[in-house]
Amino acid sequence: MSAVIDKPSIDTLRINGDRLYASLMELAKIGATPKGGVCRLTLTDLDKQGRDLVIKWAKEAGLSITIDKIGNGFMRRAGRNNSLPPIVTGSHIDTQPTGGKFDGNYGVLAGIEVVRTLNDNNIETEAPIEVSFWTNEEGSRFVPVMMGSGVFAKAFTLEHAYVAKDTEGKTVADELARIGYIGDQEPGDHPIGAFFETHIEQGPVLEDHNITIGVVQGVLGIRWFDCTVTGMEAHAGPTPMALRKDALQVATHIMQETVASALRHAPHGRGTVGMVHIHPNSRNVIPGEVKFSIDLRNSTDALVDQMADEVKAFAAKLSQQTGMAVKIELVSSYSAIGFHKDCIDAVARATNKLGYSNMPVVSGAGHDAVYMAKLAPAGMIFIPCKDGISHNEIEDATLEHLEAGCNVLLHAMLERAGT
Amino acid sequence: MSAVIDKPSIDTLRINGDRLYASLMELAKIGATPKGGVCRLTLTDLDKQGRDLVIKWAKEAGLSITIDKIGNGFMRRAGRNNSLPPIVTGSHIDTQPTGGKFDGNYGVLAGIEVVRTLNDNNIETEAPIEVSFWTNEEGSRFVPVMMGSGVFAKAFTLEHAYVAKDTEGKTVADELARIGYIGDQEPGDHPIGAFFETHIEQGPVLEDHNITIGVVQGVLGIRWFDCTVTGMEAHAGPTPMALRKDALQVATHIMQETVASALRHAPHGRGTVGMVHIHPNSRNVIPGEVKFSIDLRNSTDALVDQMADEVKAFAAKLSQQTGMAVKIELVSSYSAIGFHKDCIDAVARATNKLGYSNMPVVSGAGHDAVYMAKLAPAGMIFIPCKDGISHNEIEDATLEHLEAGCNVLLHAMLERAGT
Numbered sequence: 019m020s021a022v023i024d025k026p027s028i029d030t031l032r033i034n035g036d037r038l039y040a041s042l043m044e045l046a047k048i049g050a051t052p053k054g055g056v057c058r059l060t061l062t063d064l065d066k067q068g069r070d071l072v073i074k075w076a077k078e079a080g081l082s083i084t085i086d087k088i089g090n091g092f093m094r095r096a097g098r099n100n101s102l103p104p105i106v107t108g109s110h111i112d113t114q115p116t117g118g119k120f121d122g123n124y125g126v127l128a129g130i131e132v133v134r135t136l137n138d139n140n141i142e143t144e145a146p147i148e149v150s151f152w153t154n155e156e157g158s159r160f161v162p163v164m165m166g167s168g169v170f171a172k173a174f175t176l177e178h179a180y181v182a183k184d185t186e187g188k189t190v191a192d193e194l195a196r197i198g199y200i201g202d203q204e205p206g207d208h209p210i211g212a213f214f215e216t217h218i219e220q221g222p223v224l225e226d227h228n229i230t231i232g233v234v235q236g237v238l239g240i241r242w243f244d245c246t247v248t249g250m251e252a253h254a255g256p257t258p259m260a261l262r263k264d265a266l267q268v269a270t271h272i273m274q275e276t277v278a279s280a281l282r283h284a285p286h287g288r289g290t291v292g293m294v295h296i297h298p299n300s301r302n303v304i305p306g307e308v309k310f311s312i313d314l315r316n317s318t319d320a321l322v323d324q325m326a327d328e329v330k331a332f333a334a335k336l337s338q339q340t341g342m343a344v345k346i347e348l349v350s351s352y353s354a355i356g357f358h359k360d361c362i363d364a365v366a367r368a369t370n371k372l373g374y375s376n377m378p379v380v381s382g383a384g385h386d387a388v389y390m391a392k393l394a395p396a397g398m399i400f401i402p403c404k405d406g407i408s409h410n411e412i413e414d415a416t417l418e419h420l421e422a423g424c425n426v427l428l429h430a431m432l433e434r435a436g437t
Numbered sequence: 438m439s440a441v442i443d444k445p446s447i448d449t450l451r452i453n454g455d456r457l458y459a460s461l462m463e464l465a466k467i468g469a470t471p472k473g474g475v476c477r478l479t480l481t482d483l484d485k486q487g488r489d490l491v492i493k494w495a496k497e498a499g500l501s502i503t504i505d506k507i508g509n510g511f512m513r514r515a516g517r518n519n520s521l522p523p524i525v526t527g528s529h530i531d532t533q534p535t536g537g538k539f540d541g542n543y544g545v546l547a548g549i550e551v552v553r554t555l556n557d558n559n560i561e562t563e564a565p566i567e568v569s570f571w572t573n574e575e576g577s578r579f580v581p582v583m584m585g586s587g588v589f590a591k592a593f594t595l596e597h598a599y600v601a602k603d604t605e606g607k608t609v610a611d612e613l614a615r616i617g618y619i620g621d622q623e624p625g626d627h628p629i630g631a632f633f634e635t636h637i638e639q640g641p642v643l644e645d646h647n648i649t650i651g652v653v654q655g656v657l658g659i660r661w662f663d664c665t666v667t668g669m670e671a672h673a674g675p676t677p678m679a680l681r682k683d684a685l686q687v688a689t690h691i692m693q694e695t696v697a698s699a700l701r702h703a704p705h706g707r708g709t710v711g712m713v714h715i716h717p718n719s720r721n722v723i724p725g726e727v728k729f730s731i732d733l734r735n736s737t738d739a740l741v742d743q744m745a746d747e748v749k750a751f752a753a754k755l756s757q758q759t760g761m762a763v764k765i766e767l768v769s770s771y772s773a774i775g776f777h778k779d780c781i782d783a784v785a786r787a788t789n790k791l792g793y794s795n796m797p798v799v800s801g802a803g804h805d806a807v808y809m810a811k812l813a814p815a816g817m818i819f820i821p822c823k824d825g826i827s828h829n830e831i832e833d834a835t836l837e838h839l840e841a842g843c844n845v846l847l848h849a850m851l852e853r854a855g856t
Contacts, residue, residue, distance in 0.1 A: 221675025254709035255801030256640025270689035290673035382674030
């Protein structure tokens with residue numbers, strides 16, 4: 019009897035967009051900036067207030083709370099069969115120094131809204147459902163980024179994370195203890211049946227295509243390099259062009275090649291020079307040394323490595339031609355991740371069932387879901403953000419899109435959890 | 438009778454290179470740096486000690502001292518006809534924070550050595566001879582540069598110079614008074630019959646050609662611009678290449694055009710980008726704004742203005758193609774200066790008489806002689822410096838070249854002063 023009655027009610031189930039939006043705005047008051055953004059750096063008093071508020075809401079929704087030793091939080095709604103690993107969603111609630119209201123926060127509160135919706139409709143799932151928040155995803159106060167999920171996935175050790183210091187010399191361990199968020203559980207000692215993360219796209223693709231849902235296929239592989247060109251510092255006036263060793267001129271060609279390599283490896287190739295330091299940085303002195311960052315990304319490790327090889331070969335040739343030393347050093351490397359077919363399909367099916375316009379996309383940025391993908395089937399749901407802008411106080415997303423993404427999450431999680 | 442005896446003795450007159458070098462090394466002890474350079478910033482206690490030592494030497498050589506209200510010093514050796522305007526030489530004794538032993542100091546002490554040589558040989562000149570030192574040529578503590586000679590030549594007012602502040606808020610007027618170098622004479626109320634300045638080249642041309650003396654024809658005209666490219670700051674990962682407005686990529690093309698314009702206007706065209714600031718200067722953010730300096734120089738104002746027009750036209754076209762704003766603003770402009778034919782010829786004749794290898798050169802940098810050229814016939818004598826390096830603690834020049842330049846100065850001044 020119940021199967022006949024329940025089936026249609028689950029297919030027509032929808033989250034409450036207004037309630038989700040109200041929660042987002044309420045959480046955004048903690049650390050609100052005059053320009054409409056949020057500054058809630060990880061492990062600060064404001065982060066504690068944010069965590070406390072989310073846990074208060076979770077408890078009001080009947081969830082039980084577990085905090086692990088790196089401060090990750092798991093808020094659990096029991097299922098019919100609690101021996102099954104939980105279907106988990108979540109993201110982070112720390113922000114950039116001049117961050118927005120949605121990055122990360124949306125992924126956590128969408129999970130809370132899913133639970134509230136299940137409660138409202140008295141829906142029991144087969145597997146338990148959990149909403150998680152992960153410590154220090156942003157990495158702006160302490161490195162490495164994605165610290166909580168990284169420790170959880172054993173990408174680095176708890177001890178390594180604990181000794182990380184902010185610019186004032188305060189450690190993660192001390193700050194976690196100070197705000198009362200060192201839990202008992204060993205990070206990673208927490209089963210995960212599948213993981214979903216909803217997130218604003220942080221890029222312009224969905225908006226550019228006028229699409230509501232991005233079905234995320236994977237995350238681009240990243241290679242970060244520091245490039246140093248060494249020329250000869252000299253007075254700009256008395257040094258004729260033919261006798262110069264202008265490090266900046268050589269650097270500009272490598273900066274252009276960084277972009278060219280991405281264009282040659284479309285559609286997912288990305289090449290960026292974001293940071294430049296020139297020495298001595300004086301108006302009338304020919305630069306003797308230029309250091310700059312190279313950020314290369316693509317959808318497979320083979321492609322991004324090929325881009326890196328091309329940039330290095332270009333730089334080596336230029337060095338030989340000009341007699342100036344060019345050093346390119348790897349700073350960080352993140353493998354490309356393909357999300358699990360079952361999770362991608364669950365997101366796509368939910369989106370189609372709900373009738374939202376959608377397209378397959380890749381994530382150019384890292385997310386907590388990347389580390390979860392090492393442990394369990396994982397997937398992500400993207401919604402558009404205004405002008406593709408994030409990590410900025412003017413970051414914005416519409417109620418319509420926030421609601422749509424949360425509905426997709428609801429149905430993808432229900433499919434995986436079973437009803 | 439005397440004419441027959443004196444003539445050959447003057448032609449064979451030579452300065453004492455060892456004595457000149459010893460004085461240079463003695464003065465270089467004041468503010469000596471561990472790396473072998475000198476830090477003797479203008480109007481500091483060290484500057485006072487340097488001034489005091491030079492004046493002590495001048496008094497020992499029988500010179501009478503005049504200090505003007507901006508602290509310029511004139512050290513006079515009377516001539517036979519003291520109603521004639523003096524033939525003046527000189528330069529500055531302040532240094533860069535990490536400066537060398539020769540920049541400026543050589544020009545002052547070469548003048549002292551000329552006087553000592555005339556004294557040793559009991560040579561009387563028709564016109565008086567003066568050795569000058571000019572306040573704050575370097576401009577590293579107070580702007581504008583070439584302050585003492587600039588006030589003297591009425592390029593700007595004494596009041597303008599007096600209120601200039603260092604980074605601690607101390608003014609030129611207060612610091613001049615503190616070290617006891619505000620004199621009575623109004624700047625500019627001091628006749629100059631002709632002006633010669635000996636200086637290290639501060640560039641690599643003489644060394645590259647293996648030439649001892651540069652007969653300076655003039656000083657390049659300079660145009661300083663600030664260029665600002667405005668794109669759109671965005672996350673390096675999620676933003677596909679086609680949807681970017683990367684301000685740095687546009688900037689690199691203008692940086693290259695700055696150099697290209699100089700190469701098109703050889704042999705004296707010079708184009709330098711020495712200062713770059715990018716915003717937000719973060720490894721994984723596409724630069725939203727790039728500001729950089731453009732320094733253009735050439736031997737005539739027409740040529741340097743043509744270079745500027747070409748760079749501006751290139752930037753305007755690029756702005757139109759990319760849709761990114763490019764603003765180019767003039768910061769400073771210095772006219773090209775041709776030195777006086779009589780002084781150039783006097784230097785060339787002295788050099789040839791002495792048998793030194795020589796070539797006509799231009800000065801790419803400003804010197805006190807540039808302001809003197811507005812008031813009287815002026816000329817400069819360059820000698821090589823090691824690897825063309827100056828404004829650096831490793832700045833170096835050989836005894837042989839220092840001696841040669843000083844001998845040229847001696848004979849050029851004697852020609853102008855009359856014996």
